[in-house]
Amino acid sequence: MVTVRVLVSLKPSLLDSAGRTVTNSLKGLHFDEVHNARIGKTITLTMESYDEDRVKAMCEKLLANPVIEDYTIEVLP
């Protein structure tokens, strides 16, 4: 079994309003060292076998919206 982590995040040029809210809340809690926070999602897949092209196809078809989101694929040890 292979564990694959797909990280999906909004493209950097887009305003991340949830991230903005988290940034402001952290500052409100006196965590002033935080400059910026951006929120994304993680999909952890447990797979029989790993094929990068097939995982990319999953991202393009279902896991991410390629118009507004970027994704990165990490195979966990």
Place this chain on the structure above:
Amino acid sequence: MVTVRVLVSLKPSLLDSAGRTVTNSLKGLHFDEVHNARIGKTITLTMESYDEDRVKAMCEKLLANPVIEDYTIEVLP
């Protein structure tokens, strides 16, 4: 500037209904090698300085719900 990634996921003992739906959808798209998918969230923090205890405090107070969620902290190179 330090970039820190916080991964928040539901505790493994809890049913992840969104992940269940993704698993079923992937199978419907003939990605049969996927056994299981679980969904979490990622908070990417851009910080002036990194102190593990302070980031843990952020998680406990705001970023995660420690009753139902686990979190891991990764400092990105």
